[in-house]
Amino acid sequence: MEVTNRYVVVKTHVEAMPSLSDFELKSESLKLSVEPGSKDVIVRNLYVSIDPYQLNRMKSNSNSQRSGGFAIGIVLGKEIDAYGLAKVVVSDKEEFAEGDLVVGLISWGEYTKIGSEGILRKLDPMGFPLSYHVGVLGFSGLTAYAGLFEVCKLKPGEKVFVSAACGSVGNLVGQYAKLLGCYVVGSAGTKKKVDLLKEKLGFDDAFNYREEPDLKSTLQRYFPDGIDVYFDNVGAEMQEAAVDVMNRFGRVAVCGVISEYTNTERRAAPNMLDVIYKRIKIQGFLAADHVNILADFISTTAEYLRSGKMIPVEDISEGVESVPTAFMGLFRGDNMGKKIVKIGQE
Amino acid sequence: MEVTNRYVVVKTHVEAMPSLSDFELKSESLKLSVEPGSKDVIVRNLYVSIDPYQLNRMKSNSNSQRSGGFAIGIVLGKEIDAYGLAKVVVSDKEEFAEGDLVVGLISWGEYTKIGSEGILRKLDPMGFPLSYHVGVLGFSGLTAYAGLFEVCKLKPGEKVFVSAACGSVGNLVGQYAKLLGCYVVGSAGTKKKVDLLKEKLGFDDAFNYREEPDLKSTLQRYFPDGIDVYFDNVGAEMQEAAVDVMNRFGRVAVCGVISEYTNTERRAAPNMLDVIYKRIKIQGFLAADHVNILADFISTTAEYLRSGKMIPVEDISEGVESVPTAFMGLFRGDNMGKKIVKIGQE
Structure with a gap:
C-alpha cells in the first residue's frame, strides 16, 4: 500500500x-x-x-x-x-x-x-x-523537572524566577516550583499571559517585560529578598538583571536563550563580580542528559495531573x-x- | 610601651x-x-x-x-x-x-x-x-586547590586552560593540574612569564596574550582537542574564547576577572548557545567557602613542596x-x- x-x-x-x-x-x-x-x-x-x-x-x-x-x-x-x-x-x-x-x-x-x-x-x-x-508528560515537562531539581537542586522556600513563563517549559517550571513550596514570579510578553500565570497557574506574581524599561529594578521590586534560582529561557538582558538581583549561592539554569536565537548579536554579559562574590553558578543543560529520572518525572507529574494540582x-x-x-x-x-x-x- | x-x-x-x-x-x-x-x-x-x-x-x-x-x-x-x-x-x-x-x-x-x-x-x-x-600554603594555594578540585572536580587527563597563569593563583593551578596528569596551557602577558611557565613550572605550553589578535583561534591552536576546564582569572574576551573552544560538560571556575576590575565596561559575554549545547558550567567561588579542605590542602601541598614537585x-x-x-x-x-x-x- x-x-x-x-x-x-x-x-x-x-x-x-x-x-x-x-x-x-x-x-x-x-x-x-x-x-x-x-x-x-x-x-x-x-x-x-x-x-x-x-x-x-x-x-x-x-x-x-x-x-x-x-x-x-x-x-x-x-x-x-x-x-x-x-x-x-x-x-x-x-x-x-x-x-x-x-x-x-x-x-x-x-x-x-x-x-x-x-x-x-x-x-x-x-x-x-x-x-x-x-x-507536560514529554520533553517539555522533563526539561522543567530536570532543570529545577537536577541542575538547580531547588529547595522548598527558595525564590524562583522564570522567563518566558507562559512558554512550553516555563509554565511547568513555575508550577513545579510552587508545588515544592517556593515563591515564584514569571515574566511574559502579554497581559493575557501574565493574567494566566497569576490567576490560573498559581504563580505568586508575574509581569509583562515589554512594559518594564529597567529589568533590574523590576526584579528588585518582585524579589525584595533576592532570587535563588533563575530558570533562563531568554538570555540577554534578562539574564544580566537576574544575576544582579541574585542571592549568594544562586543558580541559573540556562535552558534556552530565545531572544538570542534570532539575533546572534544579542548576548548576555552577566556581571562576573556578582558571579564571584555571590558564588553564582550558570549552567547550560539539555533534558536528554537526564533520562535517568524519566520514570520518576513521569510518575510524579502524572500524579499532579490526576489530582488537579498541575494544569497543562x-x-x-x-x-x-x-x-x-x-x-x-x-x-x-x-x-x-x-x-x-x-x-x-x- | x-x-x-x-x-x-x-x-x-x-x-x-x-x-x-x-x-x-x-x-x-x-x-x-x-x-x-x-x-x-x-x-x-x-x-x-x-x-x-x-x-x-x-x-x-x-x-x-x-x-x-x-x-x-x-x-x-x-x-x-x-x-x-x-x-x-x-x-x-x-x-x-x-x-x-x-x-x-x-x-x-x-x-x-x-x-x-x-x-x-x-x-x-x-x-x-x-x-x-x-x-603557596596560604589563601592563594587554597584558591587554586579549591577551584580545581572542589568547583571543577578536575580529573586526570583533562585539558586545562588557566589565564593570568603567572599570577599568585594561576601558577599553582597549572602545577596542581600537571601533578594530577592533565594537559595544561597558560596565558600570561610577557615573554619572561611564558618562558617561566614552560621551562620551570612544567606547563605543557603557554602563550603571551598580548601577541594574539584572535584569542579564539589561539585557543583552538593550543587545544586541538578542546578545553575541559578553564580557570578564569581575567574575565572578558578570554572567557568568551575559552567557552567557544570548550568541550561538552566543560567547567569554568571564575576566580577573578582582573581585566574587568579596572574597567567596569568590560564584560564577558560567553555564547549561551555554547553554554547550553555543551552543557557548560560557569561558577564563581571564593576560597573562604572551602576551609573544610584546608587540612587536606596543606598536607598535600606541603608534601609536593618537600619532594620538589611544586615550585613556589x-x-x-x-x-x-x-x-x-x-x-x-x-x-x-x-x-x-x-x-x-x-x-x-x-
Missing part, C-alpha cells in the same frame, strides 16, 4: 527570524512496507512538538563544534526530525506492532520512516489525552501545513503554553 | 586603575597593651599578601548587595585588612602568647590590633620559609611603604607569581 506523505522542509538556512518563504511543504509517495531485517518502522504521526531549538538547527553554522545532539544541523530539503507521538503502521522491530502508540523522534510530517537507530518508545497513555505526552497549557494547531506558522509564532510569542501541531486523528 | 605604627590607607574611592595619589602612609602611635577581658591581640606584621580583589573593596559601590565577605568595602582613611603572617606582641586571647607566629587577617601596616572577632590562627611553619604561608614563585617587596606600588603593579602585570610585601624581620 502507498500513501502520500506531506512533510515540511527548510529550503534555505535561517540565521535570524524565520519567514514563511524559508519553508516548503513537500509531497512524496511512501510505500507502507519495511524490508525484513532492516529494523525499520513506519509511523503515522498524530502530534508533533514545535520547539524554538529547531531554529538553531537551521543555521548555517549548526554543524559546528557545538553540535551536541539537538543542535545537529537540519539538511536543507530533507525531513526535519522532531519530538512527537505517532501510531505504528508497520514495523520490522519486534518491540513494536501495528497500531502501537509511540513517542520519540518522528518528523514534521504525516508519516515517518524510522531506521534502526531511531529513538522511539512504546507509550502507555495512562488515561491522559495524547497531546499531554508531547508536552496547550496551544494546538491542526494539520502538517500549519507547522511553519506555528514555528514562526514561537519567536513572536504567539503561543500560550506548549505549541503542538496535531497532524492526524488517532 | 608605645611604638609608631605605619600603615597604608586609601584616601578616595578607586573606580578604575589605582594610582599612587589614591594612597597615604599614615603614622600613629600604638600602645602595646590590651585591656584584660577585651580578647584583643596585637601583632607585629611580617608578610602581607597583595591581592587584586582589594581593588573591588576600594570602589564606591563595594558595600552594595554583592558584598560577600571579601567585598566588604574598605573605609577611607582607615586600616586595610589583608591576609598575612605576623608575630604576636601581646594577647588577651588564651590561644595566643607573645612570640607566637600567626596567619590570618592582619593589615597593610606594621602592627595590627585584632579584636575578638578577628580571623587568626596559630601557625606551624613546618620548616618552610615564612613567606610560603602567605602564598614569589615576588617580594620590602617595607610597608612599598605596598601601594606593589598593589598597583598587579594591574599592570608587574608581578611574577605571588606578590608579597615583607613588612618586618622575624
Whole structure:
C-alpha cells in the first residue's frame, strides 16, 4: 500500500527570524512496507512538538563544534526530525506492532520512516489525552523537572524566577516550583499571559517585560529578598538583571536563550563580580542528559495531573501545513503554553 | 610601651586603575597593651599578601548587595585588612602568647590590633620559609586547590586552560593540574612569564596574550582537542574564547576577572548557545567557602613542596611603604607569581 506523505522542509538556512518563504511543504509517495531485517518502522504521526531549538538547527553554522545532539544541523530539503507521538503502521522491530502508540523522534510530517537507530518508545497513555505526552508528560515537562531539581537542586522556600513563563517549559517550571513550596514570579510578553500565570497557574506574581524599561529594578521590586534560582529561557538582558538581583549561592539554569536565537548579536554579559562574590553558578543543560529520572518525572507529574494540582497549557494547531506558522509564532510569542501541531486523528 | 605604627590607607574611592595619589602612609602611635577581658591581640606584621580583589573593596559601590565577605568595602582613611603572617606582641586571647607566629587577617601596616572577632590562627611553619604561608600554603594555594578540585572536580587527563597563569593563583593551578596528569596551557602577558611557565613550572605550553589578535583561534591552536576546564582569572574576551573552544560538560571556575576590575565596561559575554549545547558550567567561588579542605590542602601541598614537585614563585617587596606600588603593579602585570610585601624581620 502507498500513501502520500506531506512533510515540511527548510529550503534555505535561517540565521535570524524565520519567514514563511524559508519553508516548503513537500509531497512524496511512501510505500507502507519495511524490508525484513532492516529494523525499520513506519509511523503515522498524530502530534508533533514545535520547539524554538529547531531554529538553531537551521543555521548555517549548526554543524559546528557545538553540535551536541539537538543542535545537529537540519539538511536543507530533507525531513526535519522532531519530538512527537505517532501510531505504528508497520514495523520490522519486534518491540513494536501495528497500531502501537509511540513517542520519540518522528518528523514534521504525516508519516515517518524510522531506521534502526531511531529513538522511539512504546507509550502507555495512562488515561491522559495524547497531546499531554508531547508536552507536560514529554520533553517539555522533563526539561522543567530536570532543570529545577537536577541542575538547580531547588529547595522548598527558595525564590524562583522564570522567563518566558507562559512558554512550553516555563509554565511547568513555575508550577513545579510552587508545588515544592517556593515563591515564584514569571515574566511574559502579554497581559493575557501574565493574567494566566497569576490567576490560573498559581504563580505568586508575574509581569509583562515589554512594559518594564529597567529589568533590574523590576526584579528588585518582585524579589525584595533576592532570587535563588533563575530558570533562563531568554538570555540577554534578562539574564544580566537576574544575576544582579541574585542571592549568594544562586543558580541559573540556562535552558534556552530565545531572544538570542534570532539575533546572534544579542548576548548576555552577566556581571562576573556578582558571579564571584555571590558564588553564582550558570549552567547550560539539555533534558536528554537526564533520562535517568524519566520514570520518576513521569510518575510524579502524572500524579499532579490526576489530582488537579498541575494544569497543562496547550496551544494546538491542526494539520502538517500549519507547522511553519506555528514555528514562526514561537519567536513572536504567539503561543500560550506548549505549541503542538496535531497532524492526524488517532 | 608605645611604638609608631605605619600603615597604608586609601584616601578616595578607586573606580578604575589605582594610582599612587589614591594612597597615604599614615603614622600613629600604638600602645602595646590590651585591656584584660577585651580578647584583643596585637601583632607585629611580617608578610602581607597583595591581592587584586582589594581593588573591588576600594570602589564606591563595594558595600552594595554583592558584598560577600571579601567585598566588604574598605573605609577611607582607615586600616586595610589583608591576609598575612605576623608575630604576636601581646594577647588577651588564651590561644595566643607573645612570640607566637600567626596567619590570618592582619593589615597593610606594621602592627595590627585584632579584636575578638578577628580571623587568626596559630601557625606551624613546618620548616618552610615564612613567606610560603602567605602564598603557596596560604589563601592563594587554597584558591587554586579549591577551584580545581572542589568547583571543577578536575580529573586526570583533562585539558586545562588557566589565564593570568603567572599570577599568585594561576601558577599553582597549572602545577596542581600537571601533578594530577592533565594537559595544561597558560596565558600570561610577557615573554619572561611564558618562558617561566614552560621551562620551570612544567606547563605543557603557554602563550603571551598580548601577541594574539584572535584569542579564539589561539585557543583552538593550543587545544586541538578542546578545553575541559578553564580557570578564569581575567574575565572578558578570554572567557568568551575559552567557552567557544570548550568541550561538552566543560567547567569554568571564575576566580577573578582582573581585566574587568579596572574597567567596569568590560564584560564577558560567553555564547549561551555554547553554554547550553555543551552543557557548560560557569561558577564563581571564593576560597573562604572551602576551609573544610584546608587540612587536606596543606598536607598535600606541603608534601609536593618537600619532594620538589611544586615550585613556589614569589615576588617580594620590602617595607610597608612599598605596598601601594606593589598593589598597583598587579594591574599592570608587574608581578611574577605571588606578590608579597615583607613588612618586618622575624
